[in-house]
Amino acid sequence: MNVPLLDLKAQYATLKNEMLAAVSAVMDSQYFINGPAVKELEGLVAKYSDCKSAVGVSSGTDALLCALMTLGIGPGDEVISTPFTFFATAGCIARTGAKPVFVDIDPATFNINPALIEKAVTPKTKAIMPVHLFGQLADMDPIMAVANKHKLAVIEDAAQAIGATQKGKKAGSIGTAGCFSFFPSKNLGGLGDGGMIVTQDAELGEKLAVFRNHGSKPKYYHKWVGGNFRLDTIQAAGLIVKLKYLEQWSAKRRANAARYTELLAGESRVVTPKVLAGNVSIFNQYCIRVPKRNELQAFLKEQGIGTEVYYPVSMHEQECFKSLGHRKGDFPAAEKAEAEVLALPIYPELTDEQIVYVAGKVKEFVGKN
Numbered sequence: 607m608n609v610p611l612l613d614l615k616a617q618y619a620t621l622k623n624e625m626l627a628a629v630s631a632v633m634d635s636q637y638f639i640n641g642p643a644v645k646e647l648e649g650l651v652a653k654y655s656d657c658k659s660a661v662g663v664s665s666g667t668d669a670l671l672c673a674l675m676t677l678g679i680g681p682g683d684e685v686i687s688t689p690f691t692f693f694a695t696a697g698c699i700a701r702t703g704a705k706p707v708f709v710d711i712d713p714a715t716f717n718i719n720p721a722l723i724e725k726a727v728t729p730k731t732k733a734i735m736p737v738h739l740f741g742q743l744a745d746m747d748p749i750m751a752v753a754n755k756h757k758l759a760v761i762e763d764a765a766q767a768i769g770a771t772q773k774g775k776k777a778g779s780i781g782t783a784g785c786f787s788f789f790p791s792k793n794l795g796g797l798g799d800g801g802m803i804v805t806q807d808a809e810l811g812e813k814l815a816v817f818r819n820h821g822s823k824p825k826y827y828h829k830w831v832g833g834n835f836r837l838d839t840i841q842a843a844g845l846i847v848k849l850k851y852l853e854q855w856s857a858k859r860r861a862n863a864a865r866y867t868e869l870l871a872g873e874s875r876v877v878t879p880k881v882l883a884g885n886v887s888i889f890n891q892y893c894i895r896v897p898k899r900n901e902l903q904a905f906l907k908e909q910g911i912g913t914e915v916y917y918p919v920s921m922h923e924q925e926c927f928k929s930l931g932h933r934k935g936d937f938p939a940a941e942k943a944e945a946e947v948l949a950l951p952i953y954p955e956l957t958d959e960q961i962v963y964v965a966g967k968v969k970e971f972v973g974k975n
């Protein structure tokens with residue numbers, strides 16, 4: 607049986623007419639930059655995320671970069687974040703000229719370990735950037751407590767977590783700002799690159815919108831140096847169609863996750879994902895831990911099953927961050943995770959037959975090895 611890691615065509619098949627109509631309307635209008643769909647999507651995402659403002663941007667990466675720039679973070683500053691994430695998190699901190707300061711993860715959730723954050727705070731620290739990895743929120747209460755005590759901004763990297771909640775609060779609505787990605791493989795995926803920044807601070811929302819457009823306000827007058835971080839109208843139009851289905855897709859991912867966890871229960875050498883009490887995950891990924899990860903991945907590939915390693919090299923081990931002076935062993939929980947994690951197919955359109963097949967093959971391998 608063939609089970610790809612992700613099958614975007616299966617989802618597109620259910621939306622084709624609606625998507626084509628939305629794209630076609632933008633084509634007819636020829637209003638490609640800042641068209642009405644951008645404002646409409648911003649309103650919908652602000653509402654969906656329980657936030658006051660939302661600012662559409664060109665990618666999840668640009669959401670992070672624009673948020674950092676708007677908050678005035680730059681050379682001489684430090685931003686605390688996790689070493690176990692997609693590169694963009696640390697990359698954007700470095701691109702502002704600030705120093706990424708890593709704090710190890712909680713092995714149970716793969717998210718930043720809040721108990722270790724305060725030790726990393728220095729007089730140069732300006733912000734904390736927790737990542738809501740694989741679709742569940744980092745433990746925000748203790749993070750906000752440290753941030754409030756030391757007057758630090760909190761930028762939630764919610765690229766993988768739109769719609770996820772913690773104690774009823776939506777991802778992106780807890781910190782100073784929250785950043786979403788509409789990369790096609792995210793739960794709410796666009797027709798290419800796109801992203802959004804949300805905030806409870808309406809004034810910050812206005813400033814973010816100015817930074818998104820070269821810091822220009824009024825037109826051709828620049829109080830700040832921003833960038834071209836705009837979201838294309840065509841992306842917004844496609845995303846408006848897809849947003850209506852996001853809740854049902856995320857619910858289906860949760861159901862798929864529960865099914866895997868049920869099928870893999872009792873396999874002592876397979877650690878299934880743990881969702882923190884109070885969290886509702888959107889399962890952007892379903893990552894198990896296994897001792898012989900690479901061998902399992904190769905075995906599953908032979909069986910027609912697509913998997914991926916998120917992430918094989920932690921940020922402190924990246925060549926581009928050599929100057930930070932880290933070495934192997936600095937963040938043991940992240941290093942253990944990078945050696946053991948494996949993402950299984952979890953997309954909403956999976957059939958039960960496929961899930962049973964994947965879980966069966968994982969068990970078959972583990973039983974023999």
Ligand SMILES: *Cc1c(COP(=O)(O)O)cnc(C)c1O
Binds near residue numbers: 665666691787789
């Ligand atoms: C996808 C992702 C990003 C970047 O989003 P893009 O839209 O691809 O630029 C940033 N952080 C995390 C954790 C991500 O998963």
